[in-house]
Amino acid sequence: MTGFGFADLPGAVLDEGVVAHYGGPMREQRRLLSGDAVALLGDRTVIEVAGPDRLTWLDSFTSQATTRLAPGESSELLILDPQGHVEHAAGIVDDGASAWLIVDVADSEALLGWLKRMVFRSQVTVEIHCDRALVGFFAGGSAETALAGALVWADPWENVQVGGHQYADVAEHPATGYAWRIAILDTEAAASLADSVEAAGLLAAEALRIAAWRPRWASEVDERSLPHETDWIRSAVHLNKGCYRGQETVAKVHNLGHPPRRLAALQLDGSDDVLPAPGSPVFAGEAEVGRVTSVARHHEDGPIALAILSRRAPDGDLIVRADGVDIAAAQQVIVPADAGATADIPKLTRLSRRR
Template identity: 90%
Template structure:
């Protein structure tokens, strides 16, 4: 745990630090840039060798060939039908590309990559010896981690070759200056002694508020990148051929992805927080499932949900442990999302992390 589990108040859940007793305060410290999170539910894979960037470019959704040292991006690996199989953040240091992945997907991704090497000048190595520290730029955490290899989450802006489906003037990702430092375990321990620590609950609440999809939460065997607005950061629509590209182009050009991501503001009067997987209803009809849920330090109980394209855009109900929870819906991906859709008058949202 590189020192983070031994800090006062640490509460562990499934082997990772969930919080330190004050999740709301931890969120506020994170937003200010003055706290770090040990991302114990993520890991890193090193891709080394002269062909690493062109090799990754050949089968992923992102254009990586010209990725400069220190530049960050994000990529998806799709199946032949365009469904999301793997997702990773990527940063190159000039000699190796480092893939930041959800720990639950790491072994499967590493095995898949190994089968793709063939004669390419590429080597692969998992690094359980490295710690991943998450923080927001602009505060004490960034100062403490100066000089570290950093992945800057590209979700903050629509990337080159990407496309945003959300029809909002002020996207909640604006200002989501999320960084992940890849450090040796000893270095992580020293950071834990010098900067405030926050738990994963705080980081997840801020991710959900920013509408940021994640492999471990929003992805299932049916997931298309269009459904979660992942075209925004992880797909380059103008790059060459890769597995699943035909589906990406078809759904983007014709529009109407089969499902869509929505943000839910949950009624907190019953003090019941639904678990991921809880069903979402419009009247008596089940229209989707909650994928991520948290208590936000400003907005209270919030969630992301994957809904049927035909789900109405009004208020919904989330059912959890026999309790019906009212949910005000904010559309993220419209039902007719696609390249040719006329963007309606933009709905303004207050910026938040």
């Protein structure tokens, strides 16, 4: 995959073909968060869905109400299997002629093939654009100014979307202020940007994502994943839209509550300077209760992680085992064990007491 000029910048350190950092991941996090740096997202690509039927077509089989999207408006969608498990995930922004789907590279070919098989008689075309650069940045700084006029996807994770539902029972969600954007650029525009704006690596972007509790297909999804387990109902599912594959399970788990697993945030003990790899097991005492899905070193919080746990995992401190080393992990519950519509009244009562 081409580096669009970013891989040639001084200090660039590549990992599996993508720029991991430029020698200062912590500084790069701070510059990204300030809005004054951009990150080439070499582990993502874009699929263009063109044609007059594109939004109604996507609406018919995805979890999102895409027919409501106006030109320039962004959203997020999931494609579920008949049992409601997450198969594919994408950000979506429509430009008035095409809907652009931002996807993880590892899922792009499978998603492209699935979409092409679903065309039938609809007036749509589907094409992957590996020649487009996806550049991430935070709104409100010089990066946004430099990208004025570009087609930009605004991550909806910052707020609960229309038709969505937040399971995290917190007074203030860490996604508040997570004004993450992704610009879709051609080769020339990307090369010009690389020469004019400060660059950050993927390690910085991932650390900020994890700190915001933001799920991602490449990290938090496996063959058993339900959108409820990662609080993805918040941004990627419209609970009141028409029928789509997997909707019955989405409604059932939401209305009855108690998804089988739940996402948690972990604050890791950094005294041994050991960072667990994704997939590392998580224990409560001697019982294995889940696995780490994403991990990073954060510029303020130190070593942090996201983990998928059994619904029956206790709420207290846990242990992450990495290469034979036990790492203490303070847990913050993201998705409660009783998450769902059945927990709404107690949640509202608790929030009102806080006020």
